[in-house]
Amino acid sequence: MMKLFKFLKPYRIPIIVILVLTLLQSLSQLFLPALMANVVDKGIVNGDISYIVKIGGFMLLVAAGGVVFSILAGFYSSKVSMGFGKIIREKMFTHIENFSLQGFDKVGASSLITRTTNDIMQVQQVLTMMLKVLIMAPMMFIGGIFIAVATDAAMSLIIIAVVPIIVAAIIVVAKKGLPLFKALQKKLDRLNLVLREGLNGIRVIRSFNRTTHERNRFNEANLDFANTAIKVNKIMATLTPIMMFVLNFSIIAIIWFGSIRISNGNLQVGELMAFIQYAMQIMFSLIMSSMMLIMIPRASVSASRINEVLDTVSEAKDPVEDKHGRRLEGFVEFDHVTFSYPGAEEPVLSNISFSTKPGEVTAIVGGTGAGKSTLINLLPRFYDVDHGTITIDGIDTRDMSQSNLRNNISFAPQKSVLFSGTIADNIRYGKKMATDKEVRKAADVAQVSDFILETKNGFDSVIAQKGANVSGGQKQRLSIARALIRKASIYIFDDSFSALDFKTDAKLRASLQEETSDSTVFIVAQRISTVMDADQIIVLDHGEMAGVGTHQELMESCEIYQEIVSSQLSEEETA
Numbered sequence: 001m002m003k004l005f006k007f008l009k010p011y012r013i014p015i016i017v018i019l020v021l022t023l024l025q026s027l028s029q030l031f032l033p034a035l036m037a038n039v040v041d042k043g044i045v046n047g048d049i050s051y052i053v054k055i056g057g058f059m060l061l062v063a064a065g066g067v068v069f070s071i072l073a074g075f076y077s078s079k080v081s082m083g084f085g086k087i088i089r090e091k092m093f094t095h096i097e098n099f100s101l102q103g104f105d106k107v108g109a110s111s112l113i114t115r116t117t118n119d120i121m122q123v124q125q126v127l128t129m130m131l132k133v134l135i136m137a138p139m140m141f142i143g144g145i146f147i148a149v150a151t152d153a154a155m156s157l158i159i160i161a162v163v164p165i166i167v168a169a170i171i172v173v174a175k176k177g178l179p180l181f182k183a184l185q186k187k188l189d190r191l192n193l194v195l196r197e198g199l200n201g202i203r204v205i206r207s208f209n210r211t212t213h214e215r216n217r218f219n220e221a222n223l224d225f226a227n228t229a230i231k232v233n234k235i236m237a238t239l240t241p242i243m244m245f246v247l248n249f250s251i252i253a254i255i256w257f258g259s260i261r262i263s264n265g266n267l268q269v270g271e272l273m274a275f276i277q278y279a280m281q282i283m284f285s286l287i288m289s290s291m292m293l294i295m296i297p298r299a300s301v302s303a304s305r306i307n308e309v310l311d312t313v314s315e316a317k318d319p320v321e322d323k324h325g326r327r328l329e330g331f332v333e334f335d336h337v338t339f340s341y342p343g344a345e346e347p348v349l350s351n352i353s354f355s356t357k358p359g360e361v362t363a364i365v366g367g368t369g370a371g372k373s374t375l376i377n378l379l380p381r382f383y384d385v386d387h388g389t390i391t392i393d394g395i396d397t398r399d400m401s402q403s404n405l406r407n408n409i410s411f412a413p414q415k416s417v418l419f420s421g422t423i424a425d426n427i428r429y430g431k432k433m434a435t436d437k438e439v440r441k442a443a444d445v446a447q448v449s450d451f452i453l454e455t456k457n458g459f460d461s462v463i464a465q466k467g468a469n470v471s472g473g474q475k476q477r478l479s480i481a482r483a484l485i486r487k488a489s490i491y492i493f494d495d496s497f498s499a500l501d502f503k504t505d506a507k508l509r510a511s512l513q514e515e516t517s518d519s520t521v522f523i524v525a526q527r528i529s530t531v532m533d534a535d536q537i538i539v540l541d542h543g544e545m546a547g548v549g550t551h552q553e554l555m556e557s558c559e560i561y562q563e564i565v566s567s568q569l570s571e572e573e574t575a
């Protein structure tokens with residue numbers, strides 16, 4: 001957790017202010033019982049009204065001061081802990097954005113969300129508590145003991161006897177709680193995962209009438225989380241009665257011994273009253289520390305989960321010095337490329353070699369799971385190759401900075417993603433400073449203008465969350481428009497035409513040809529009609545290259561390609 005506290009640097013001054021304010025607040029609390037003892041022993045016992053008014057008035061002032069210090073300290077600590085949370089959230093989000101996809105797959109989106117929200121909140125809560133307890137508890141404890149001993153050394157033995165009991169109770173509770181805190185955060189991850197799947201898959205769930213199944217799955221995860229939380233709370237709840245019992249028992253003992261000492265003339269009534277208050281302050285300081293000690297293990301679990309994310313180094317590293325920060329032309333070469341996903345036994349791509357150049361269209365075909373998406377994901381370095389090299393203009397992609405590399409690539413992913421905002425915002429996502437004319441042109445080329453103009457507000461129509469208010473084909477075309485608005489050297493369309501009807505598919509490819517005539521284009525497709533005109537077609541079969549060439553060449557030489565073609569033709573014929 002200390003590692004995270006380095007993010008508190010910008011708040012050094014407010015933290016010092018909080019500590020000073022808490023110190024003043026503790027002093028006022030230590031001062032009040034002593035004043036009260038004087039009011040009782042000197043004012044009430046002697047019937048000295050003016051003394052009572054004078055010291056009583058002073059007591060009011062001290063108490064009011066304590067309240068003001070406490071409010072100000074509370075105000076500043078909320079400010080510090082909110083700011084601290086904001087900084088870590090920011091750091092985590094930026095870090096996650098730079099994660100390699102391996103790292104992303106490893107931790108999982110749901111856990112990353114829990115870590116960015118709930119885990120940070122746990123650390124924030126402990127920080128707020130710490131800012132108060134750090135000064136207050138030792139002040140009340142040491143100050144209280146010091147004054148108590150000064151008032152009546154013999155009776156202070158009662159306090160000294162109970163302190164080890166309280167400390168032992170805290171240690172036992174903290175030890176029992178720790179494993180449960182770890183489990184609690186993991187169970188929260190699971191709950192978030194089930195919730196996310198349930199919300200994202202709502203259409204599938206309803207169409208398969210699996211609502212009850214999902215509800216049960218959610219209830220199970222929810223119950224599991226709740227049960228662990230109850231267990232944790234039960235353990236923590238035992239602490240309060242133990243503390244209260246010890247506290248009340250020691251006060252009885254103090255009153256008992258105190259009354260004997262008063263009757264012997266060794267102690268005055270006011271002093272006894274003050275002694276009781278000091279004893280309470282000492283024990284409350286221990287209770288406060290115990291609360292913090294219980295919160296610290298939970299927050300440390302959260303802190304280590306946060307640090308795990310912050311410490312994950314992006315496996316796709318940038319070179320120390322990017323000597324190639326220029327516009328690339330687009331001569332792409334895969335040279336004996338082999339790649340496996342982490343943990344997989346078999347490589348998903350083996351020994352892939354081909355080259356392409358600007359002005360050429362390379363299509364990639366193959367059965368589902370053949371490795372088509374994986375192959376094109378290697379180009380923008382979403383993953384790094386295990387063996388072999390991928391070069392652009394003769395430069396290994398690993399020797400370029402990822403941002404420069406990606407600046408030269410325009411990508412339309414297999415699963416179209418739209419962001420909340422207007423249609424124009426979504427297209428402009430590809431080029432921030434694009435003019436309205438450029439946005440319209442990209443939409444025209446992507447054959448999506450007609451649809452946009454039919455909507456009520458045209459380009460300013462709002463896209464619902466995750467593009468819920470547009471069809472699959474419209475989403476794909478908007479995604480293509482976004483890729484096209486950026487003038488890139490390399491265009492990648494990963495199965496981007498699958499939801500389009502044949503006519504739109506053909507029109508789109510014709511206009512695309514004009515638009516991308518100087519660039520290197522990769523098209524992953526299932527439909528042979530989409531790839532027939534490509535300059536070269538790569539046929540993938542279980543991660544290996546089964547053939548490469550034009551449609552005609554492959555029809556003559558590649559059995560797998562022939563099978564794909566004949567299966568589609570017969571499908572179309574029978575349709």
Ligand SMILES: Nc1ncnc2c1ncn2[C@@H]1O[C@H](COP(=O)(O)OP(=O)(O)OP(=O)(O)O)[C@@H](O)[C@H]1O
Nearest residue numbers: 105341348366367368369370371372373374375414
């Ligand atoms: N993130 C991942 N982690 C582990 N394995 C993966 C991952 N993504 C894909 N795979 C595996 O790699 C193989 C190839 O997947 P890929 O998505 O490249 O196939 P594809 O040819 O594009 O398939 P499709 O046409 O169905 O989209 C599959 O067996 C898949 O299970």
